[in-house]
Amino acid sequence: MKEKIISEQQLKRKTFFAFAFFLFAGVVVVLLWMWLRKEPKEQGVQPTLRSGLLLNENIFASTFNDDKLVKTYPVSEAVKQVRVNGNLGLRSKLDSSNWRLHVIKKGGDTLTLTMEDIKRLPKTEVVFDFKCIEGWSQKTWWGGVKVADFIKYYKLEEEARFNFAGIATPDKQYYVGLDMPSFQHPQTLLCYEMNGKPLQLNQGYPLRLIVPVKYGIKHIKRIGTIYFSNQRPPDYWAERGYDYYSGH
Numbered sequence: 001m002k003e004k005i006i007s008e009q010q011l012k013r014k015t016f017f018a019f020a021f022f023l024f025a026g027v028v029v030v031l032l033w034m035w036l037r038k039e040p041k042e043q044g045v046q047p048t049l050r051s052g053l054l055l056n057e058n059i060f061a062s063t064f065n066d067d068k069l070v071k072t073y074p075v076s077e078a079v080k081q082v083r084v085n086g087n088l089g090l091r092s093k094l095d096s097s098n099w100r101l102h103v104i105k106k107g108g109d110t111l112t113l114t115m116e117d118i119k120r121l122p123k124t125e126v127v128f129d130f131k132c133i134e135g136w137s138q139k140t141w142w143g144g145v146k147v148a149d150f151i152k153y154y155k156l157e158e159e160a161r162f163n164f165a166g167i168a169t170p171d172k173q174y175y176v177g178l179d180m181p182s183f184q185h186p187q188t189l190l191c192y193e194m195n196g197k198p199l200q201l202n203q204g205y206p207l208r209l210i211v212p213v214k215y216g217i218k219h220i221k222r223i224g225t226i227y228f229s230n231q232r233p234p235d236y237w238a239e240r241g242y243d244y245y246s247g248h
């Protein structure tokens with residue numbers, strides 16, 4: 001190899017330009033940051049940052065494959081001390097005997113179901129790594145009815161053609177929007193059991209969503225209403241700046 005010999009003067013020039021370049025790049029970053037911070041927030045986050053989230057969403061949604069399953073584990077690996085997080089929509093007293101699942105159909109009719117109507121369908125169980133955006137995860141064991149089975153049994157195929165499902169607690173204090181491929185994913189459950197026993201109140205008794213392809217925020221506890229829409233249904237945490245898609 002031939003070494004290139006440069007003079008001390010050339011070296012000084014190179015050093016100067018390299019330094020000037022880094023200084024310039026640094027100033028650009030600071031200015032961008034200042035500008036971004038001043039940008040008025042919409043739905044809890046600056047629109048420029050939101051467009052980053054949407055770009056991610058488009059990439060993930062386009063590679064989303066219905067048949068690709070989230071990794072599952074044997075029941076023996078499920079934790080016994082299950083962590084509980086978030087009680088929005090659970091603070092109001094639950095009137096168990098009058099609880100119903102309301103599914104709003106395409107024409108506007110409502111399908112009103114009791115827990116017995118739901119438990120009539122085959123039970124599916126899943127043990128997976130439940131991830132919260134706060135940075136913790138746990139292998140947890142859930143049981144319930146596959147949303148895909150539920151759609152077939154209650155003839156909701158027309159509704160399943162919408163782009164989104166919206167789900168809310170009975171008191172409407174917590175609500176999530178889910179893209180239809182994730183809602184109908186084979187591992188998504190209308191869940192009524194945890195560790196082989198009925199859900200605890202703080203775990204979402206009598207019925208919650210378990211959607212393993214998503215972060216915890218989408219696993220809404222104590223479902224009251226499910227509806228369908230081609231527009232993004234309101235989503236509690238997305239309104240506060242979090243990623244709407246929240247897939248992983």
Ligand SMILES: Nc1nc2c(c(=O)[nH]1)N[C@H]1C(S)=C(S)[C@@H](COP(=O)(O)O)O[C@H]1N2
Pocket residue numbers: 082083084085086087088089090131132133169174202203216217218219220221222
């Ligand atoms: N109704 C309701 N569901 C909710 C929440 C909430 O505040 N209210 N929090 C969500 C969040 S952020 C997480 S991480 C999970 C936690 O579920 P767990 O309490 O069963 O661990 O529930 C989700 N579902």
Ligand SMILES: [Mo]
Pocket residue numbers: 085086131132133134216217
């Ligand atoms: Mo969470």
